[in-house]
Amino acid sequence: MPDAPPVLELDDVAFRRDGKTILDAVSFTVRAGEHWALLGPNGAGKSTILGLCGAHTHPTSGAVQVLGDRIGRVELQALRRRIGHVDPRHPLTSPRTVREVVLTGVTGTIELPLRWEPTADELDRVDALVDLLGLTARRDARWPTLSQGERGRALIARALVSDPELLLLDEPSTGLDVAAREQLLETIDDLEHSHPDLASMLVTHHLEELPASTTHALLISHGRIVAAGPVDEVVTTEHVAAAFEHPIVVGREDGRWWARAERRPRLVGAAAVTAGARS
Template structure:
């Protein structure tokens, strides 16, 4: 008996984005869809359009042309403020109060605010924040000020914050930025557990390094100069040939024990 296909979480068709002040093409002719339970890697050189693409499916900006649907709602026909409440977004550049304890930072995810709105948090909401810290294996940080936590700890706290509204889509914008090796591996393990514990959750992770991808990564999209270079199941996309074409220099890709590694040789 055939199983029904997972529901579509985000869909982009014929999308283009231009910078109005300079008419610069940022994205051109993008077609892409993300389904429930898929875990995407979004890769490309600096300036390829990764952050812009993430903003589109995060309902943070609108395309210049084409259509974007997120969680069954087409941008331009929906209140994006309400839509964003169902999308988790994690970025190291997010503004959160540095002196607030980790539990308070996670609580703000329930209201989507920088500062806590204490009257909005009932006992159930407060307990959920504790539960999410436990799920991300950082419950011991509940009372520690966010600003004194390590980079890896802050990343996991921000993921817990993003999960407060039980999103269907989680966007991770370079979450491994500036992490040391142990912190990187802790975060990779946290993402692996998250995929196992929340089978319907879809994620999109922007990264520059294949070794940062957890073994649960299912799909990949390569961007080059605002266009899709390759898109599909991760094993079909993360190849030396396609990575070489995307980054414009020889790249050798290896895959072992569920993890990837990319190495670049000298141009001939």
């Protein structure tokens, strides 16, 4: 959506910690309605970028604009309330129901505040999202009894209840089996239609965990961008192999991505003996 307003703008961003450069020369723009994937190996800097996008981290240098406000010149708590964040490591310890967990998205807290009462409109929004995410039958089920897939969908509902302009998904498929993962990805795909102006960024290590609705990608390695832009231009064999520093072949089928190691020809007969002698 080239004419849509920018939701995220990072301009020549660097981030350093304890004398170590974590990010260097990172620049990209996310616009309303775009769905980005943030890809790269462990230690590449993905979590740091997500922290910048969520207004939890300040850059060492460069500029970060989130929802039109520059980090360092805005009241962060107010800005964070406009951002939905989905993290499967949600630190809830009490046995809240699905409905109550989604309600904490209204207050922006982990637990419901004491003596706080939601309005009728807030309860209606919660119930509508619980239904949208396919959890109506589990509305009163308590957190410890939920499957990982049900928790993931409840956390998406929690993130959406405050009607955010930006949704950040931090490895949402972590710990899911194949069926639960596919259910969750279908749920994320549906947001393209139910929330057409919502921008999102999803962090993952695995191409098969990219929703079919992904429009753009940012591929990072050693804190620097390998490629950024429309997903078909970024998620290529050449770029992915360079980022992960391994011969990886990438493909797409029915809107979903796959990746596997490049198969090398096996040596047989005299060639194998010769190779063995050389080693």
